[in-house]
Amino acid sequence: xxxxxxxxxxxxxxxxxxxxxxxxxxxxxxxxxxxxxxxxxxxxxxxxxxxxxxxxxxxxxxxxxxxxxxxxxxxxxxxxxxxxxxxxxxxxxxxxxxxxxxxxxxxxxxxxxxxxxxxxxxxxxxxxxxxxxxxxxxxxxxxxxxxxxxxxxxxxxxxxxxxxxxxxxxxxxxxxxxxxxxxxxxxxxxxxxxxxxxxxxxxxxxxxxxxxxxxxxxxxxxxxxxxxxxxxxxxxxxxxxxxxxxxxxxxxxxxxxxxxxx
Amino acid sequence: xxxxxxxxxxxxxxxxxxxxxxxxxxxxxxxxxxxxxxxxxxxxxxxxxxxxxxxxxxxxxxxxxxxxxxxxxxxxxxxxxxxxxxxxxxxxxxxxxxxxxxxxxxxxxxxxxxxxxxxxxxxxxxxxxxxxxxxxxxxxxxxxxxxxxxxxxxxxxxxxxxxxxxxxxxxxxxxxxxxxxxxxxxxxxxxxxxxxxxxxxxxxxxxxxxxxxxxxxxxxxxxxxxxxxxxxxxxxxxxxxxxxxxxxxxxxxxxxxxx
Numbered sequence: 231x232x233x234x235x236x237x238x239x240x241x242x243x244x245x246x247x248x249x250x251x252x253x254x255x256x257x258x259x260x261x262x263x264x265x266x267x268x269x270x271x272x273x274x275x276x277x278x279x280x281x282x283x284x285x286x287x288x289x290x291x292x293x294x295x296x297x298x299x300x301x302x303x304x305x306x307x308x309x310x311x312x313x314x315x316x317x318x319x320x321x322x323x324x325x326x327x328x329x330x331x332x333x334x335x336x337x338x339x340x341x342x343x344x345x346x347x348x349x350x351x352x353x354x355x356x357x358x359x360x361x362x363x364x365x366x367x368x369x370x371x372x373x374x375x376x377x378x379x380x381x382x383x384x385x386x387x388x389x390x391x392x393x394x395x396x397x398x399x400x401x402x403x404x405x406x407x408x409x410x411x412x413x414x415x416x417x418x419x420x421x422x423x424x425x426x427x428x429x430x431x432x433x434x435x436x437x438x439x440x441x442x443x444x445x446x447x448x449x450x451x452x453x454x455x456x457x458x459x460x461x462x463x464x465x466x467x468x469x470x471x472x473x474x475x476x477x478x479x480x481x482x483x484x485x486x487x488x489x490x491x492x
Numbered sequence: 493x494x495x496x497x498x499x500x501x502x503x504x505x506x507x508x509x510x511x512x513x514x515x516x517x518x519x520x521x522x523x524x525x526x527x528x529x530x531x532x533x534x535x536x537x538x539x540x541x542x543x544x545x546x547x548x549x550x551x552x553x554x555x556x557x558x559x560x561x562x563x564x565x566x567x568x569x570x571x572x573x574x575x576x577x578x579x580x581x582x583x584x585x586x587x588x589x590x591x592x593x594x595x596x597x598x599x600x601x602x603x604x605x606x607x608x609x610x611x612x613x614x615x616x617x618x619x620x621x622x623x624x625x626x627x628x629x630x631x632x633x634x635x636x637x638x639x640x641x642x643x644x645x646x647x648x649x650x651x652x653x654x655x656x657x658x659x660x661x662x663x664x665x666x667x668x669x670x671x672x673x674x675x676x677x678x679x680x681x682x683x684x685x686x687x688x689x690x691x692x693x694x695x696x697x698x699x700x701x702x703x704x705x706x707x708x709x710x711x712x713x714x715x716x717x718x719x720x721x722x723x724x725x726x727x728x729x730x731x732x733x734x735x736x737x738x739x740x741x742x743x744x745x746x747x748x749x750x751x
Contacts, residue, residue, distance in 0.1 A: 239604070239607065239608070239609040239610065242604050242609060242610045243604045243605055243607075245604075246600055246601045246604035246605070247601065247604075247605070249601075250590060250593065250597070250601050253592075253593065253597070254590060254592055254593065257592045257593075258592060320588070322584070322588040323588035323605060324565070325560070325565055325566075325583075326560075326563075326565060326581070326583040326584050326588055327565065327581065327583075327588060327602075327605045327606060328563050328564035328565050328579060328581065329605045329606070329607070486567040487567065489560060489565050489566035489567075490505060490566065
């Protein structure tokens, strides 16, 4: 898929770039990678506090419920925003070395996926202790890969767009802020269904959000110990594949002029 | 055999004098009302393996644009580029080195992006470091390196790629005499083995010492293309190099006693 017309050892180039992105983020911090764990835990604590003491709610395992929303959301946002600026941030490489450039947004998404993987590991540990493990967990890698594909496609588009219009970055950042409220992080799908009764259009829009579907699947598997459903899986796969296809096609179409605008 | 053939190559940039809204820019682009700037106009030449060609010209003559197009990082507006052979380009001092990564980490990344395979790099790593002469500092972050160290490491990676086309943009102007001599020897070795070398430098001593042929770019056009002894004196003009024979002592000082 990536090797078209290239003499490169593409896999090696991709792992090197990913390793670079991963190392660079926390290189000069004394706490290093612990920061990627600190952020979700802080958000979880604040939300737990607010939704336990200020606004009552009766959800079971509420902190875990929150984490299952925060972690996929955080990964999505970080991967998308760093993916968006990946080409402009790596202008020196893109301008001066001839290599398959789609590797740059990919590497930036994958580096974030590594952080996500560590966070998910800890989430699984906590879930295993509190609720207990289940065979359904084997579905998680599928959801994980689909989410990576979806964000990669989006990032390819926005990264290319950001080269020509640097405003893209701020559009993406604003979009992620909006998403925090539109995606069921501190509420559940059941609540959406209740709230949107009579507004079937709104419900359709919300239910076609791939990020929301990802969170839905993760909660079903980890929290409720149930299989999600085939229709969600098919929709999610379709969304991820088309995102990837559109992203690659668009990126390839416009990438030859990148050097002019960097 | 390695070859670079350019046919009637032109490159146009658009100049944006002031900040514009997205819609304005798209509108202007559609109306073709943007102000064009031609960095290259109708450039044609052919360079073959075994040749070392120097490219000279004043600032803004289009040298770097030309090298970027030949290296494949930029695309021409019109015209044709034919390129056969593996390209090793050092288009800038310390090409894309990340300041927070160590010299070793940067070497790995650079080599991987230039197209070296993992096994190849593992085999050549110690030789790359040794050639660059920064063995003691290879595990220090690149931000602590001097410009000379960066370009030495960048050059070292590029030659170890064993490229069929090597492109050097102002890389040879920053090292010291000892390293310069090593570089020239290395480039000559590659060229003798059939590599094609393109060198941009404002240091005419380097061009004189290294290149058999010189292409003089002026405002995006080829003003002169021929043997170094003919083109270089004309480029320097009525100044001190008007006598081609003066080139030879310069060659000697650059190459040193061992040549």
